[in-house]
Amino acid sequence: MTTTTRRCATRVSVEAMRCALIGMVIAAGADPTFAQEAKTLTKPASTVEVGVGAISDGSYKAGEYNGLQEKGAFAIGTVDIRGGGAFDSDSAWRYRIRGNDLGLDSRSLTAEAGVQGKFRFTLGYDSLRKNRSDSYQTPYAGAGTNTLTLPGTWLGPTVAGSTSTNNAVNNTSARGLSKAIGGAPYFDIQTTSPTVGTLLTPNATQKALVDAAANADVPLFRNFDISTTRTRYDAGVSVNAGSQWGVEASVRPEHKEGTKLMGTVSRNTGGDIATIIPDPIDTDTSQINVALNFKGARSFVQTGYYGSYFTNNIRQLSWQNWATSAGTMNTMSSAPDNSFTQFSAAGGHNFTSTLKLVANASYARNTQNDLFLTDVTTPVVPATSLNGLVVSSAVNLKLTARPVKKLNVAAAYKYDNRDNRTAVLLYQFGDAGEPLSVNSNFPAGPTNPLGAMVINNANANRSYSKKVNQFTLDADYAVAMGQRVKVGYEYQKINRECPGSWINCADAAITNESTLRAEWRATAGSGLVARIGYEYSQRRAPHYNEDAFLALVPYANVVPLGQAITALQAMTANQLTGYGPVSGYNNGVFVNGTFFPNNNALANALYGNANRISELVGMRRYYVADRNRNKLRTGLTWKATEALTIQAGVDYNNDDYPTSAYGLQHARTWAATVDGSYALTGNVTADLFYTYETLASDTAGNTYTANSNTASVNGFTGLAGNSCDSYTTLQQRNNNNKLDPCLNWSTHMTDKVNTVGFGLTGKSGTLDLAVYATVSQARSANNVSGGNWANNLLALPGAPASTVAAFYIPASPLPTVTTNMSEVRANARYAISKRHSVRALYTYMRMTSADWVYEGMQIGLGTPSGVLPTNEQPFNYSVNVVGVSWVISF
Numbered sequence: 001m002t003t004t005t006r007r008c009a010t011r012v013s014v015e016a017m018r019c020a021l022i023g024m025v026i027a028a029g030a031d032p033t034f035a036q037e038a039k040t041l042t043k044p045a046s047t048v049e050v051g052v053g054a055i056s057d058g059s060y061k062a063g064e065y066n067g068l069q070e071k072g073a074f075a076i077g078t079v080d081i082r083g084g085g086a087f088d089s090d091s092a093w094r095y096r097i098r099g100n101d102l103g104l105d106s107r108s109l110t111a112e113a114g115v116q117g118k119f120r121f122t123l124g125y126d127s128l129r130k131n132r133s134d135s136y137q138t139p140y141a142g143a144g145t146n147t148l149t150l151p152g153t154w155l156g157p158t159v160a161g162s163t164s165t166n167n168a169v170n171n172t173s174a175r176g177l178s179k180a181i182g183g184a185p186y187f188d189i190q191t192t193s194p195t196v197g198t199l200l201t202p203n204a205t206q207k208a209l210v211d212a213a214a215n216a217d218v219p220l221f222r223n224f225d226i227s228t229t230r231t232r233y234d235a236g237v238s239v240n241a242g243s244q245w246g247v248e249a250s251v252r253p254e255h256k257e258g259t260k261l262m263g264t265v266s267r268n269t270g271g272d273i274a275t276i277i278p279d280p281i282d283t284d285t286s287q288i289n290v291a292l293n294f295k296g297a298r299s300f301v302q303t304g305y306y307g308s309y310f311t312n313n314i315r316q317l318s319w320q321n322w323a324t325s326a327g328t329m330n331t332m333s334s335a336p337d338n339s340f341t342q343f344s345a346a347g348g349h350n351f352t353s354t355l356k357l358v359a360n361a362s363y364a365r366n367t368q369n370d371l372f373l374t375d376v377t378t379p380v381v382p383a384t385s386l387n388g389l390v391v392s393s394a395v396n397l398k399l400t401a402r403p404v405k406k407l408n409v410a411a412a413y414k415y416d417n418r419d420n421r422t423a424v425l426l427y428q429f430g431d432a433g434e435p436l437s438v439n440s441n442f443p444a445g446p447t448n449p450l451g452a453m454v455i456n457n458a459n460a461n462r463s464y465s466k467k468v469n470q471f472t473l474d475a476d477y478a479v480a481m482g483q484r485v486k487v488g489y490e491y492q493k494i495n496r497e498c499p500g501s502w503i504n505c506a507d508a509a510i511t512n513e514s515t516l517r518a519e520w521r522a523t524a525g526s527g528l529v530a531r532i533g534y535e536y537s538q539r540r541a542p543h544y545n546e547d548a549f550l551a552l553v554p555y556a557n558v559v560p561l562g563q564a565i566t567a568l569q570a571m572t573a574n575q576l577t578g579y580g581p582v583s584g585y586n587n588g589v590f591v592n593g594t595f596f597p598n599n600n601a602l603a604n605a606l607y608g609n610a611n612r613i614s615e616l617v618g619m620r621r622y623y624v625a626d627r628n629r630n631k632l633r634t635g636l637t638w639k640a641t642e643a644l645t646i647q648a649g650v651d652y653n654n655d656d657y658p659t660s661a662y663g664l665q666h667a668r669t670w671a672a673t674v675d676g677s678y679a680l681t682g683n684v685t686a687d688l689f690y691t692y693e694t695l696a697s698d699t700a701g702n703t704y705t706a707n708s709n710t711a712s713v714n715g716f717t718g719l720a721g722n723s724c725d726s727y728t729t730l731q732q733r734n735n736n737n738k739l740d741p742c743l744n745w746s747t748h749m750t751d752k753v754n755t756v757g758f759g760l761t762g763k764s765g766t767l768d769l770a771v772y773a774t775v776s777q778a779r780s781a782n783n784v785s786g787g788n789w790a791n792n793l794l795a796l797p798g799a800p801a802s803t804v805a806a807f808y809i810p811a812s813p814l815p816t817v818t819t820n821m822s823e824v825r826a827n828a829r830y831a832i833s834k835r836h837s838v839r840a841l842y843t844y845m846r847m848t849s850a851d852w853v854y855e856g857m858q859i860g861l862g863t864p865s866g867v868l869p870t871n872e873q874p875f876n877y878s879v880n881v882v883g884v885s886w887v888i889s890f
Contacts, residue, residue: 044082049839051076051885053103059877060131060225062845067104068881069131069227075103076885084113092116105129105229117240122250124234132226132260136278137871139220140319143278144259146334148319150327151220155213159865160202161186167193167200170209172268172323173865177218181861182210187793191714197796218859221871228258228281236289246293254285261870266321266330267434273323273866282313283335301347308340316373322868330433336370336386354402359395366390379436379454380428386461388422406478414470420463424500426450426554428458431610441560441605448558458608459552462505467495482523490515490537496624498551503568505551508541508624519633527639535631541624546577546615555608563594567607570595578602578614585707585735599738600706616702618661626659643679648672665698665746684762695751702744703788705737713795713805721808724787730805733789742808745786753778766831773824780817787811815852822846835889843881849874 053074055063063069079099085091095113102109107127114120140148157176160183163169167190176182183202188195202210236250262279265272291304314334321328342364350356368388374381398412430436439453450458474488492513498505519533550556556567571577580596588598595606601614620626632652639645652670657663675689711717711731719727724742727733733740757774787810795803824844831837851874855862859869 045889046081046083047079047887047889048081049076049078049885049887051839051883053841053881053883056880057877058134059845059875059879060134060227061847061875062877062879064131065106065128067101067106067129068879069105069129069134076883077102077107078885092118110234114238119237119239122234122236125232127229127231129227129229130258132228133872134225135223135871135873136226136261137221137223138278139217139222139322139868140277143224144280146280146314146317148277148317150320150322153216154220154322154327155216156323157213157217158182158209159186160184160206160210162188162190162193162200164190166190167195168203168206170206172273174273174322174868175863175865176210177214177859177863177869178861179211179214181863182214183207189793189796191797197794197799221859224259224278226259226261226278228256228260231255244295246295248289248291248293250289252287252289254287256281256283256285264319264330264332265432266323266328267432268321268323268866271866272432273321273868275319275322275868276870277317277319279317280314284311284313285309298350299348302345304344304346306340306342306344310338312337315370323866328433331373331375333370333373336368338366338368338388340364340366342392356400357397358400359397361395362393364392366392375433377430377433377436377455378427380426380451380458382425382427383423386422389420391419391421393417393419408476410472410474412470412472414468414472416466416468418466420465420499422461422463422500424460424463424498426458426460428453428455430456439605439608441562442555442558442608443561450554450558453555453608456610458555460501460554462498462551463500464505465497465499469493484521486517486519486521486533488515488517490517501551502554502557503547503550504545505548506545506624507548507621508544510543511539511541511624513537513539529635529637531633531635533631533633535629535633537627537629539625539627539629541620541626544620544624546579546617546619547571549578549613549615550607552613553607553609556606558608560606563606567595567602571602577617579617579704580738582617582738584737584739585709587709598707598709601704616662616704620657620660620663622657622660622664625657625663628656628658630654645677647675660700662700662702665700667695667697669693669695681762683764684760687757687759687761689755689757691753691755693751693753693755697749698746699749700744700746703786705740705743705789707737708734710734713791714797714799716792716795716799716803716805718802718804719806719808720804721810724808733806742787742789745784745811748783749781750783751778751780768829770827771825773822775822776820778819778821782814784811784813815850817849817851817853819849820847829887837887837889839885839887841881841883841885843879845879845881846877848876 053076055068055071055074058069058071060069068074077099079097079102081097082095084094092115093113094116095111097109097111099107099109101107105127106129108125110122110124112120112122138148139150139154141151142148156172157174158170159173159176159181161169161171163171167188170176173182183206185199185201188198188200190196232252232254234250234252236248238246238248240246258281259278260281261276264275264277266275286307286309288307289304291302294301312335316331316333318329318331321330342362344360344362346358346360348356348358366389369385371385372378372381372383393415394417395415396412398410400408400410402408434456436455439456439458442448442450442453442458444452470490470492472488472490474486476484476486478484490513492515494511494513496506496509496511515535515537517533517535519531521529521531523529550568559566565573574581574596576596578601580601581599583599585598586593595602597603601612604610604612630653632650634651635647635649637645637647650670650672653668655667657665671691671693673689673691675687677685677687679685709731711729711734713730717729717731719730719733722733722742725733725740727736727740737743753776755774755776757772759770759772761770763769787808789806789808791806792804795805822844823846824842826842827839828841829837829839854872854874856864856867857870857872859871863869
């Protein structure tokens with residue numbers, strides 16, 4: 001007894017726990033149960049588990065992350081091996097090897113060894129597979145590679161129809177993959193045709209073309225499973241040089257391979273077409289960490305280096321256009337290689353027992369310099385690569401103090417500067433491989449410092465930068481026995497800019513946000529703990545910039561041929577944004593009418609871009625828009641009896657965007673949880689919980705249609721369905737398209753989830769049992785208001801005089817998306833002896849869902865004309881998993 005006590009008294013602090021455990025064994029005396037528990041703590045057992053399991057049905061969703069996606073048998077393998085010097089010896093050598101899910105794609109294996117208080121080595125391996133879809137289908141050959149081609153037998157789907165010059169033709173359409181749709185009767189819309197306005201039945205030639213393409217193309221669709229596997233390795237070492245100095249280093253290489261789905265767009269006569277293709281993934285990322293630590297009696301210092309190096313082994317992706325007879329190839333680049341390096345330092349000092357300062361700072365460089373991918377549709381590329389550079393610097397300070405016994409205060413400052421130093425250059429290109437088209441408004445000459453526009457688009461990159469300054473002050477005060485009140489204030493200022501851009505690119509160059517928070521916590525005896533907190537924040541953008549898009553188009557600062565001023569000068573002179581006047585048709589009378597023809601938006605050709613990139617007047621992007629935020633947090637823990645404990649809480653968030661005429665208007669979330677735990681006996685405990693969550697948002701917009709002076713559709717002028725405005729003729733509506741209240745729309749989206757769960761755990765002699773069950777129900781709804789106009793296809797020559805020219809079609813709510821999930825897990829372990837036991841497991845997983853999005857992916861009625869279907873199905877599964885294993889402890 002004396003010898004053991006002296007030894008513990010003279011050992012260093014890292015062995016304090018071992019000595020305490022030895023003391024527990026001594027104090028236990030003759031109590032064999034206590035002594036056995038103490039022995040377990042002082043010498044943890046090693047275990048090896050080997051077994052076999054079986055999965056009843058394959059499901060990518062059921063096995064999304066757990067490796068249980070394939071029907072059939074799988075191996076069960078788990079190890080936890082510990083060793084080293086005995087806990088009651090002078091040796092502090094320890095090692096441990098742990099492995100989980102060794103028979104599945106989610107396997108992991110780690111090993112560590114070292115001498116406590118001196119050094120430690122670690123090695124690790126883990127694999128994680130993410131399953132995306134096992135119902136995706138494609139006709140492309142080469143799926144999984146970076147070159148996708150259509151089989152030589154692909155004909156391309158068509159539908160029977162008419163054009164302005166022919167009343168019996170076949171038009172390219174993905175809907176033609178269904179022969180019933182492709183060969184269905186259609187309206188003749190050729191105004192000069194003798195059958196105009198009548199329902200025509202496809203002739204034999206049209207139907208033969210539809211059938212031939214469908215017969216050839218549909219059998220080419222075949223399944224291709226979409227998944228990604230991440231494989232990661234770890235190696236690390238930490239060394240303590242005495243009681244004050246320490247060094248840590250680690251490296252983590254990671255490889256990802258597989259595919260993900262990506263939507264693509266290709267140019268096509270009659271309208272763009274889309275294809276959802278399997279985008280191949282083959283990347284490597286290496287992360288390196290090195291740190292040097294010093295710990296004194298009242299201070300600590302740490303310096304570190306972090307590096308992340310990303311390599312994409314796939315440089316580009318090519319796919320064939322399914323809608324063109326020649327099968328034009330489209331090509332796009334993959335994600336570029338990049339690197340990130342960061343140097344950091346942190347430190348802290350305890351001035352007194354009640355006053356402490358902690359600080360950290362970092363400096364980082366992020367670079368990207370892969371070669372550009374170019375072709376004939378990118379005739380002006382001023383550099384061979386981006387030579388991108390972003391420099392980030394950050395400083396954090398926090399001072400904590402306890403000026404009086406009941407009061408704790410803390411003050412903090414945060415500085416974060418993301419400085420994008422990438423050069424801003426001007427690039428000219430065609431959209432999605434479209435043919436070259438010279439913009440004659442900007443020829444070369446002395447008044448054009450940017451050079452001639454030789455193609456549809458001339459865009460500059462933006463070196464987006466952001467700087468954050470944030471101040472925080474908190475105080476925590478004990479107002480009474482068992483009660484504390486915490487109050488705080490936070491101010492955050494964010495500056496955004498694009499160095500090198502010809503005009504500010506930020507939607508809001510400055511945003512200021514102030515936050516007030518308060519929290520009350522109370523403990524009533526030993527059985528009740530309550531908490532309630534409230535937070536209010538207000539964000540304001542003093543100068544929102546609706547013309548930030550101009551940073552993309554430098555030709556808006558060049559005088560077009562035949563004009564006296566630039567597009568920017570025309571906007572400034574008339575106090576307009578790129579949207580133009582909020583006015584009706586004016587027959588070109590408006591000053592600078594060329595820039596804003598008929599009071600419409602800024603003409604694309606006069607700022608050198610083929611795409612409409614201006615935004616609605618009053619539109620505010622939510623991340624910089626003025627916002628009022630309210631947050632409420634509550635929590636309650638009640639130990640009603642020795643056996644019963646109840647926990648409950650409610651969280652509520654409400655965001656309001658008071659100055660946003662368009663864009664996100666409101667966002668609300670709230671969640672309520674009740675959780676009860678009851679000890680049925682000393683060894684059996686039951687748990688029951690219920691959670692309700694809801695997320696709601698409101699968004700406003702406008703279906704902008706350009707003003708025009710069109711007065712009729714084939715001589716018909718009347719309107720129908722437009723109770724939302726006062727227009728009675730087509731010309732009235734067309735003259736006032738920018739003012740039409742019918743074109744305003746809104747959405748109210750809600751997600752609601754109910755979850756209930758039950759658990760039962762217990763032990764009886766040599767049997768351990770655990771059973772868990774959960775059931776959840778999710779509903780997603782999208783209610784809409786507003787609508788849009790559509791010309792009457794039957795407003796054709798010879799139609800009755802009462803025929804209307806156009807209909808207003810109100811928007812309809814989208815079908816509710818439903819998801820129902822249930823899961824039962826049971827785990828039983830029976831001890832045959834002290835060293836051997838048998839474990840049995842059972843899992844039941846079920847999911848049913850209905851999602852309207854998948855209807856548009858099928859060959860048939862839901863197929864959009866310009867989108868190649870994938871035949872993906874909503875997730876529905878019912879899976880049973882059973883397993884039995886042998887566990888050896890030693």
